[in-house]
Amino acid sequence: MRPAMVVGTAAFMVVAAAGGAIGMWPIYEDPWFLVMAAAAIALSIGVGSIALARSWVWWRTAISFATVFVVAGVPLAVPAVLTDPSQIPAALIGVLSAPVTGPNNLLTLELPLGTYQATLAPAFLVLLLAPGAALAIGARRSRWWGLAAPIALTPATFAIVFGATTATAGILAAVPILGLREALIGIASCSTVLLWMLWRAVMVRRLALREAGGIRQRPARRAAMGRAAIGTSMLLIAVIAAVSITPVLTALHPRTVPRSASEPIIRLAQEVSPLSTYRAMFAADTADEVLFEITTAGVDRVRLATLAFYDGQLARVTDPAAGINDPATAYTRLPSARLVGGDGVRADVVIGEYSGLWVPTVGTVAAIAFDGPDRAALADGFFYDAAAGSGIDISPVYGAGTSYTLRAAAPASMELSEATPPRSAPTLDETIVPESLTQWIRLQEAGSAGAGLADLVDRLRQRGYLSHALETPPPGTGWVADLGDYTFAPSRAGHSTDRIDALFTALVNRQTQLPDATDAELVAAVGDDEQFAVAAAMIADQLGFPSRIVVGARLQAEDGSAAGVPPCEDGTCRGRNITAWLEVQDVSGTWIPVDVTPQHEIPMDAVVDERRDPENATDVESERAEVVKPPEADPADADPRTSDDPESEVDLSSLVLGVQIAGSILLVLAILLGPLAVIVAVKAWRRRRRRRAALPAERIFGGWDEWVDATIDSGGPLPATRTRTEIVEAVGGADDARALAMIADHASFADESPQDEEATAFWQLVDRERERLGEAGSWRDRVRATLSLRSLRRGRRDRRP
Structure with missing residues (x-):
């Protein structure tokens, strides 16, 4: 070569x-x-x-x-x-x-x-x-x-x-x-x-x-x-x-690559929502079990799972509408130390009796290092969702005895009252949000933005009552003992729309019955973090705040109040220390934690509204009411019907998308068919110019060139230096073709100039010859001749014998 x-x-x-x-x-x-x-x-x-x-x-x-x-x-x-x-x-x-x-x-x-x-x-x-x-x-x-x-x-x-x-x-x-x-x-x-x-x-x-x-x-x-x-x-x-x-x-069509369907997604799809199993942490056999031990400084919360989606039945890790392949909720492995901002935090964690795939984390994880002989398998099985801030480990050796060290960035701090909502309208479907919730929000007249949300969440917690069970637990044991002087109230589990509706219906009924009562007199909703986290998330959505529910534990007690769920003691987190809180997002992108655990000091005492009988007795008459017909309606007296509904903004996103799709289709057709249309248009313009030349002789010469171009596009040879008669014989021309050659030669060499009638008759012969060439082949041959470039490529010197 x-x-x-x-x-x-x-x-x-x-x-x-x-x-x-x-x-x-x-x-x-x-x-x-x-x-x-x-x-x-x-x-x-x-x-x-x-x-x-x-x-x-x-x-x-x-x-x-x-x-x-x-x-x-x-x-x-x-x-x-x-x-x-x-x-x-x-x-x-x-x-x-x-x-x-x-x-x-x-x-x-x-x-x-x-x-x-x-x-x-x-x-x-x-x-x-x-x-x-x-x-x-x-x-x-x-x-x-x-x-x-x-x-x-x-x-x-x-x-x-x-x-x-x-x-x-x-x-x-x-x-x-x-x-x-x-x-x-x-x-x-x-x-x-x-x-x-x-x-x-x-x-x-x-x-x-x-x-x-x-x-x-x-x-x-x-x-x-x-x-x-x-x-x-x-x-x-x-x-x-x-x-x-x-x-x-x-x-x-979102980009789909093999990365879109990896093993963590399959495991997440099989995993039960951590919020639906929340109450199992407070059962008698798990409340005192050590789930994990953590040693850290600079953070006060340990995260297990982040649930950013709610479909009316369950709070979920993945979006039920987008499916498990949604890149926004993808869990991927940490290949190396991530570059994250904020103050550096270190956490040493040892897993105890905890069973599940969720890995306790703090802040925004930058790197993780597992200990022990199985550290390689544990590292390969660890996956992390940076957007949600939660991690999982699908390795079969993950469980009791697993230890690791985290390097993370402490989360940014911000007061809820200073937050600004990024949206102006809720995003949850109206069928998911109960009417009692929106009615309760209207009754509070709490305002908007972060200050309004803080006020609403605080009232929700003060008018709720903490309970982790439906049946009375043994006195002085488990979570009941942690609450001290506590009066038990049964609470149904679950966080579906029906359960949240029952919670707010009780609050609305009590406030309607006692409009001027204090928060202590309006305690009417019973539940725990499972229900109140979802309720607070719905309230935040109504005010325009993106929200997500976090299941984890606190390392320090709330400031200024007795904790309904106690914090982990010296970093030892047991079942009764697991809590759930809400995170809302400010317009700057900062996620703000919001505690939602209801109070437990003021019990749900029945409030009897005693009303005195009226001083003037009313005689009860027998039923002898008469039916009174309404007056006939006069259309002329009717007021024009007015609508109290506020003007809604016209959503043009579908129209814009449709225009983009139609434009793209037209552009594709123009790109694919444009060159072919140009070829047809050029040949039609050339034929029209030749047919309408000023002089009859020029029209005859143009007609001859049109016949030659038609034969060339149909597969005939190029003229080269042949005479008109030789060209006709080379293509095996019919009588009309020979007549075209004779008339064109006469127009070229005769003393007298041709007349208009001769040019018109000549073009009739040309049209008849073009039809004959088209009928001689199949429809594919006709299309090929119409789109052929051979006649367009031949030089000017080839157009005259």
């Missing part, structure tokens, strides 16, 4: 691999990735070039690539060995197992991966094999050279398959088009491969001609310029289509 072919092919493959590496950058986002990618591409091209120069068979080339992958992969894919040689055995195992375990590691780790463990190994493998293998196959004269094209696209495919579940917003701040970066990388990679295939075809043809007899082709500049113009037009059309259509497709 000639050096020019090797060098050119190598250049194209390097460009294609570099495009794929750019697409991989969001997966790693670490400077070492650039070093690894450059080294991998250079080594790949080197091995491929040596294989070509020495004409290696395929198995020798494969062995060479495998050797380079193992030897160079350890320092390049696991850079930690450069500073810690003791990790070389683990790094070697990670590199060797990368082809098998690498995809699973990439799909279950949170992006970006950095240089975590051996996660660079799969990318190193792809960048090492793809360009070199494509070079070794594509630069040979073999019938298998076409396999180099899909191999060269492997890096770009790797970036798409193992990329994030959401497309980037754009490559430049000035071009915030969703998915533009991915679209341009795909276009660039495919264009590079297509250009290489065209370049290779030209090179192979030239080499074949030279080897056949030293023939040197005269460069067809015009044809080359035409091909370049067509290629440039296609590229511009592809870019315009990508920029226009990608955002709409991204909005209509």
